[in-house]
Amino acid sequence: MKPLLLMFHDLSELHLGSKKAVDRYGKPIFFCSLGYLEKFFSVSKSKLSERIAMLAFLGLIRKVPDNEIPGYLYEKANEIAIKNRKCDTVQFYSIPSYSTLRIGLTSFEAKRWKKQGLKSKGVFRKRLEIKFGNYVADRAYPKRSNEALKNRKKRLQAIANNHQ
Structure with missing residues (x-):
């Protein structure tokens, strides 16, 4: 788990100079696909996904919901998802300040x-939804929130339209 967290910190530091791409807390956002992470860790995408969800649950990383991603980045991510026939866009992340409170x-x-x-x-x-409620489940899995699933349906329709 620690090497994965360190990898997220390294990726975040690459985006520190970006003033445009920040989350609602002013922290730089960055994206990273599970396929990219899989190259560095000898575990499956599903195991990586579980570990990332755990880090998000603990508040050590933040999975940025799609509705908080700056428009130009979301549009690009959506275009790429449709082009690659993916149901979901790549996940964007941010790293909170590790204060005493955090x-x-x-x-x-x-x-x-x-x-x-x-x-x-x-x-x-x-x-997570059963044990802790929707808010916590959405924090760990924002791409499976009700709002995100509506966007997913639109993306699936666009994929179908592009291949008719």
């Missing part, structure tokens, strides 16, 4: 996780 909240979330009897394996949106 570390305290991370510790609190870890205790909640453990109290629910969860492990780092089998981190699925539905499980």
Whole structure:
């Protein structure tokens, strides 16, 4: 888990100079596909996805929801997804400041996780939704929120239209 978190920090630092591409908290956003990460870690995309969801649950990284991505970046990501016949756009991330408060909240979330009897394996949106509610599930899996699923349907329609 630690090497993955360090990789996210390295990617974030590459985007520190970008004033345009920031999340609602003013933190630089960047994207990274699971395929790209898979090249550096000897685990499957599904395992990487679970680990990333765990980091997002703990608040150590932030999966930026599509509606917070600057328009020009979202449009480009959407074009690429349609061109490559993908249902989802690439995930954008940001890294929060690791303040005393953030570390305290991370510790609190870890205790909640453990109290629910969860492990780092089998981190699925539905499980988080049942145990912690929609807000937490959306934080770990923003591309599966109700709003994101509506955009996904539009993208699937565009893919179908391009191949008729």
